[in-house]
Amino acid sequence: MKNFSKITLSVLIVASATFTSCNNDDEDPAPMAKESIYNRLGGSAMVADPDNSGQMIEKGRLSFRKVVNSAIGLIVADVQSNAAGNLQAHFAPLLAETGSTQTTNIAKLSDNLTDFFSFNTGGTNAVNTYSGLSMVAAHDPAINKRMGTKSSSADYTKFEGYVGAAANANGVASNTELYTDIVAVLESLRTPIVQK
Numbered sequence: 281m282k283n284f285s286k287i288t289l290s291v292l293i294v295a296s297a298t299f300t301s302c303n304n305d306d307e308d309p310a311p312m313a314k315e316s317i318y319n320r321l322g323g324s325a326m327v328a329d330p331d332n333s334g335q336m337i338e339k340g341r342l343s344f345r346k347v348v349n350s351a352i353g354l355i356v357a358d359v360q361s362n363a364a365g366n367l368q369a370h371f372a373p374l375l376a377e378t379g380s381t382q383t384t385n386i387a388k389l390s391d392n393l394t395d396f397f398s399f400n401t402g403g404t405n406a407v408n409t410y411s412g413l414s415m416v417a418a419h420d421p422a423i424n425k426r427m428g429t430k431s432s433s434a435d436y437t438k439f440e441g442y443v444g445a446a447a448n449a450n451g452v453a454s455n456t457e458l459y460t461d462i463v464a465v466l467e468s469l470r471t472p473i474v475q476k
Contacts, residue, residue: 316401316402317401317402317458317461317462317465318340318344318398318401318402318403318408319340319402320458320461321339321340321343321344321401321458322338322339322340322342322343323338323339323340323402324338324339324340324403324404324405325338325339325340326338326339327339327342329342330342331345338398338403338405338407338408340398340402340403341394341398341403341407341408343450344393344394344397344398344401345390345394346446346450347397347443347446347447347450347452348390348393348394348397348446349390349446350445350446350449350450351439351442351443351445351446352386352389352390353446354442354445354446355367355371355439355442356371356375359371359375365434365438367435367438367439368428369428369429370427370428370429370431370435371428372428372429373425373426373427373428374386374389374426385426392410392412395408395409395410395411395412396410396412397465398410400465401462401465414472415469415472415473416472416473416475419431419472419473419475420475429476430475430476431473431474431475431476432474432476433470433474435474436470436473436474440463440466440467443462443466444459444463447459447462
């Protein structure tokens with residue numbers, strides 16, 4: 281009789297757990313997937329391009345371009361003022377170019393970075409394709425003559441700081457999930473970029 285009671289009790293416990301877990305599944309819907317960074321920055325909604333009169337641009341792409349251009353501006357300003365820890369050694373070949381060539385090549389750098397970040401954070405339209413060098417090749421001066429020197433971890437942390445400040449300046453507050461997700465994307469690139 282004791283064995284029968286133990287078996288009955290075990291069956292009741294298993295049946296109760298089964299019914300309870302089935303019941304909970306019905307009440308708790310599956311968690312929603314997080315929207316892509318690109319979509320949270322405006323996605324594929326078309327807006328007027330403030331830099332190209334009469335043209336339209338995806339709002340997500342415009343958001344990235346603004347952050348990229350602001351980050352480039354901060355880097356150049358630190359180089360020009362000889363600020364401590366600036367990244368001049370990395371950008372020296374590009375900054376040494378003169379006149380309209382330099383402006384054109386900085387614009388190409390901006391476009392390339394905008395393509396890269398738009399494509400890798402959820403931009404799906406044809407405008408958001410990246411066809412540049414791999415991160416390893418792009419940051420190796422032996423392969424990319426526009427890269428002045430290899431990056432250390434401290435250099436990369438400095439670069440992340442520029443991007444963070446640029447994101448803040450363009451409406452992405454540091455204490456938000458969006459900011460944290462952007463930093464996570466940057467951190468995922470640390471290993472291929474840091475080469476010394």
